[in-house]
Amino acid sequence: MTTPSPKLPRLVEALRRRAPRKGDSVHSQRSNLEIAVAAMSTADGVIVQPVTAGGVPAEWLAADVEAPAGTILWFHGGGYVIGSLATIRPMASQLAVAAKTRVLTLDYRLAPEHPHPAAVDDAVAAYRWLLDDGVEPATIAFGGDSAGGGLVAAALVAARDGGLALPAAGVLVSPWTDLTLSGSTLDTNAQSDPQVQRWLLAGMAEHYLAGQAPTTPLASPAHADLNGLPPLLIHVGGAEGLLDDARGFAKAAEAAGVDVTLETWPHMIHVWHSFAPVLPGAVGGLARIGEWLGGRWSGAAADDDPQ
Numbered sequence: 001m002t003t004p005s006p007k008l009p010r011l012v013e014a015l016r017r018r019a020p021r022k023g024d025s026v027h028s029q030r031s032n033l034e035i036a037v038a039a040m041s042t043a044d045g046v047i048v049q050p051v052t053a054g055g056v057p058a059e060w061l062a063a064d065v066e067a068p069a070g071t072i073l074w075f076h077g078g079g080y081v082i083g084s085l086a087t088i089r090p091m092a093s094q095l096a097v098a099a100k101t102r103v104l105t106l107d108y109r110l111a112p113e114h115p116h117p118a119a120v121d122d123a124v125a126a127y128r129w130l131l132d133d134g135v136e137p138a139t140i141a142f143g144g145d146s147a148g149g150g151l152v153a154a155a156l157v158a159a160r161d162g163g164l165a166l167p168a169a170g171v172l173v174s175p176w177t178d179l180t181l182s183g184s185t186l187d188t189n190a191q192s193d194p195q196v197q198r199w200l201l202a203g204m205a206e207h208y209l210a211g212q213a214p215t216t217p218l219a220s221p222a223h224a225d226l227n228g229l230p231p232l233l234i235h236v237g238g239a240e241g242l243l244d245d246a247r248g249f250a251k252a253a254e255a256a257g258v259d260v261t262l263e264t265w266p267h268m269i270h271v272w273h274s275f276a277p278v279l280p281g282a283v284g285g286l287a288r289i290g291e292w293l294g295g296r297w298s299g300a301a302a303d304d305d306p307q
Contacts, residue, residue, distance in 0.1 A: 004267040005280045012269060015194035022199060026112065026207070030082045037086065043093035043277075054125030057107040059085050063096040069290075070139040070168070070297040072096075072103045073127060075155070077146025077271060079176070079204030080111050080119055091145070091274040091286075098276075098283075099290035103143075104130070108151075115210035116219045123155035124162065131164065140167035141293055145271045146196075146242070147204075149175025149234075153221035153249065156229050169296040171289055172234045174242055174271045175249060178222040179205040179214040183244030192239040195270045222249045226256035233261045233292045235285060237268030261292065 018036055020029050042048060045064035052058065062068065072095065076088035085107045092103045108122035123142075130140060144152040149172035156170055179201075186198045209219060217224035222245070232253060236246035243264070250262040265272070268281055273289075276282035 007279055008267065008269075008281070011275060011279060012194045015269070019194055019197075020200055026081055030084075033078065033082050033087050034084065037090060040090040042089055043097045046093040046096050048089065048093070051104075053104060053106065054122075054127075054129035056109075056122045056126050057085065058126060059089065059092075059105050059107075060102060061089065061093050061096045061105065062102040063100055065100045069099060069101040069294060070141060071130065071135055072099065072101060072141050072143050072171075072293070073123075073130065073167075074103050074105050075108065075119075075123060075142070075144035075148035075151040076105065077144070077148045077174075077176075078110070079201065080116070080147045080151075080208040081204045082110070083148075088145075091271075091276065094276040094282075095143075095273075095286050095289065098286035099293055101290075101293075111204075111210065112207040116208050116212060116216065119151055119208075120154045120158050120218050123151055124158050124164075127155065127159055127164065127167070137165040138168050139297055141169040141171060141296065142167055143171035143173070143289070144175070145173040145273070147176045149173055150177045150221055153177060153224070153226070153229075153232075154218045157221060157224045157226065158218055160228055166228070166230050169230050169293060170232045171293070172232060172246070172249070173273055173285075173289075174236055174240060175234065175246055176201070176242055177220065177245045177249040179209065179216075179220040181205065181214075183242065183248065185243040186241045189239060189241045189243060193241040193270055196241040198241070222252055226253045226258055229253065229256070229258045231259040231261070231296055233263070233289065235263050235265065235273070235289070237270060237272055238264055238266040239268060240270040242270065263288070
């Protein structure tokens, strides 16, 4: 976790060259991300199956294992404005292999066409669909990257408030949890983060909020009541602008009595997990998620064992 790969500086420079520019339209940002990810492949042995989850387009990505360890409901990043099933497919497939499980990715509705709370509504609808299909909540984990990490927290709060049994765990990778943009690392890490910049997030927040307050709890879960949430694993890179978002949310969750594991990976950039298998730290990050989830699912199974 401490020694940066020699591949990391080259990756950072490549990301800088293709980063969004001020004035880029939402359409161009979406298109550019799709093009960039198109060069990345799905992990070997992973079966991809389109499905509709609670009325929301989705994909199953299943590792080639005899018995999946559990089910991960994963929400992609993109500031609630960009991203798709295609853009999350490479990383989700690598996660399925690392965790020896199946991953359900969700094509939740995006702003500005569909502002808050559309994404949260879609996330909860997909979770209800899993429960209605007979999947035990003790074998489910929510997961997400960037805005998807914030959506993990928001969906957990919404599910709790809706009276649903909560999943066993939540995984937040480089989460965006505070749309007030109050984190100082958006400025202090602006030079080391090739992807996330204050001006970019400000535009995305404006699209997603559509006039709502940036402290709206289900849009900015750092401002939500977090009592009763399941154990959370938070991964954040030491070089990224959203470092303070992860720290602040972890502190708020701990204050609410939530079991939080915050892991800051030195030198790592925003959602470095998405660069597996090329970047060793990405492979390690996904392996760590699989290891941590294995402990949550096995513990839940033991708790449920009548013997």
